[in-house]
Amino acid sequence: AAVLKLAEWPTFAQSGNPLLDPMCGSGTLVLEAALMAADWAPGLLRRGFGFEAWRHHDRKVWFELALEAKKRKQAGLARMPQLLGYDSDGTAIRTALEARDRLGLAKQVHFERRDLDRFEVPDSATGLVVANPPYGERLGTSTHLMPLYAHLGTQLKRYCGGWRAGVLTSDPELGHALGMRADQQDKLFNGAIPCVLYGFAIHQNSEAKLASSSTDTNGASRSIASGPEQMFVNRLHKNLRRLKKWREQQDIHCFRAYDADLREYNVAVDLYEDWAVLQEYQAPDSVDTTKAQQRLRAVVTSLPEALGISPSRVILKVRARQGRSFRYTAETENRQFLEVREGDLRFLVNFTDTIDTGLFLDHRLTRQWLRERARGQRFLNLFGYTGTASVAAAKGGASATTTVDLSPRFLEWSDRNLALNGFHGNEHRLQRSDCLEWLKRGRGDYELIFLDPPTFSHSKRAHDFAVQRDHLELIRLTMQRLAPEGVLLFTNHFRQFKLEPELLDEFAVENLHPHTVPKDFSRTPKVHWAWAFRHR
Structure with a gap:
């Protein structure tokens, strides 16, 4: 009221x-x-009041007041x-x-x-x-x-x-x-x-009232944005035009359209079909917080028109500068999934339940690399997350896949991704376990292994993990499970990561980083690291 x-x-x-x-x-x-x-009097629907039992209660006056209230209500309803x-x-x-x-x-x-x-x-x-x-x-x-x-x-x-x-x-x-x-x-x-x-x-x-977005001949939407944010819109359109032919040739439907190209607009825009995920990178201390918020509001307001999509299909996330954060931290439990395409593969993404969406766009070429080498191979996916690498290997003809992750939520997600692409049965195993412990007690070997650990993780069910500190032990244990002629693909997203020199002496190591960063991430070549490990 x-x-x-x-x-x-x-x-x-x-x-x-x-x-x-x-x-x-x-x-x-x-x-x-x-x-x-x-003009509906409060309490008009009540059948009785306590004061009606008072000794000096005037029933006649009360009746007249209640009748007047009912008449006023009827008159009010009529108009x-x-x-x-x-x-x-x-x-x-x-x-x-x-x-x-x-x-x-x-x-x-x-x-x-x-x-x-x-x-x-x-x-x-x-x-x-x-x-x-x-x-x-x-x-x-x-x-x-x-x-x-x-x-x-x-x-x-x-x-x-x-x-x-x-x-x-x-x-x-x-x-x-x-x-x-x-x-x-x-x-x-x-x-x-x-x-x-x-x-x-x-x-x-x-x-x-007349404003609407349209599409030009290069596939970029025109916008009515004005003011400083027009710089952001112009750069976004430029990127879309630059990537248009590449996307059509590669059959790419999910990609990064903008990656902090302009210092004033420190955001990333990832497109998933006709949805946009806008990630705000936390501004450094030297940037005025008020100005950063004003610029973010300008981007949020102008992005739907610039892309020609509904504002309800813009998802905003905030990422802090990389530190002791947890890559897979759950935020909510809405469990609302969207099916998206990557060539002839299908994946489920979720924009609200976790910090990430369930599909690392920067690993598009990584998945392709695994797929090209999977035919007839036993494939192991450690820290399997949502199983997208397992799907790629299965599509490439892997004889069997094993996906290991500590989270039951992500194993269920992996199972759904496999099923979405037509992969069922005992040849596609899902193992809930801490990866280090699983490697220590496990048996059997694999011809193709994908190892993509988080930068940091913390769980009540497992020891704390830090990729820089723990990768030496992790890779050595993993190589014990690699078949003599097999290959291990090791990747991670820690930008300050340094590979331990001892590993270069123990194994045949090939730097694949230049070959696994896709075109839409060319502005951030350190988005991930990648090495292929083989036995000498």
Whole structure:
């Protein structure tokens, strides 16, 4: 009720102007707005009150007051303005519909499952949009929501000229991501969470209504971006044109389109089919935090138009400078997967549950290298992650594959990737184990081994691991499992990595790094290291 009053809903309702909540959840704001517009007295549906048993309670006065309240409600319902609530969550909409029907407001309130891409407002010169979008409870945990807020702001400016909007959030950065200047800010509490209700007068903007992205003859989208961020958009388009022919020839659908090409825009943009994963590299201490955030907001806002994709298909992640971080750390448990293509291979990616997506794009040539050498070979994939290397080896004709990883989640993911490409049966084994321990107790040998350990890892079920510290022991143990004429491909992503010189004396070592970094990662040649090990 406080949000609606501060957003001036009673004034809009009295004038017969509509209300829209484009992210209504279970419909709380819309239903409260309906009760206010109907002049619906609080407690009117209650069957009785405790004060009715008081000794001096005047039943006649109470009856007249209750009757007046009911008449005012009926009159309010008769002049009720249009009220609409949209949400992309079908379960939330079902809950909203049930609450609406219990109140008897089926004729007055409309709820519909509809995401922001299908934003639609009533045909009215003015009205009120209210929204209480999701936000992180702790400052700094809401960065991944910036594309959502930028999308909301874009849709408001595009379709709601002449209207007013009120948006509640707990993070000022999310309020700024809307891309509109607030003329009102009211501090509120959502439970124990301090929030701000931002009020906006949305001006008529014919250019925004007509704005749309298109594709030029080189495959790059034109954009209406303006200001400093146009430099970012121009470089992105240049990269897309440069990579277009290569991608078509190689049948590449997932690739890096931008990799901190401009110092001012320290981000990476990876495209997965028609989805974009935007990674913000943590700015060095010398860069002003406010300016870095402003530039990130500009990129988030301009990227959908630049690529010609829906803002809902932009995923934002923040990466710290490399240190003692954990490459496979789980963030959430949404388990929402998207199938993507890599030539004739199919992989499942997940944009929300882990820091990475499940498919290392920089290992595209690595997978091809393994595939070309796999025919008739027994293949071992250590630190198997999501099993993409195992899929490549199986596709190359490996007689058997063994994938070892400590995480049951990633082994399940590996199994799904194998099945997606038609590989089933006992010849494709999945082993849950700490790789070092598995190597120490294991038997049998393999003609082709892929070893891609994390930079650092920590688990309650295994010893701490650091690739620089532990790779000597790890490679020696792995080479004990390599067949006499076999080959071990060792890679890692630690940019400061130095291979122990002792290994060069013990084994025949070939530096494959120049041959395994794909064209779209040419700006960051140290994205990974790669060596082939053979017995002397």
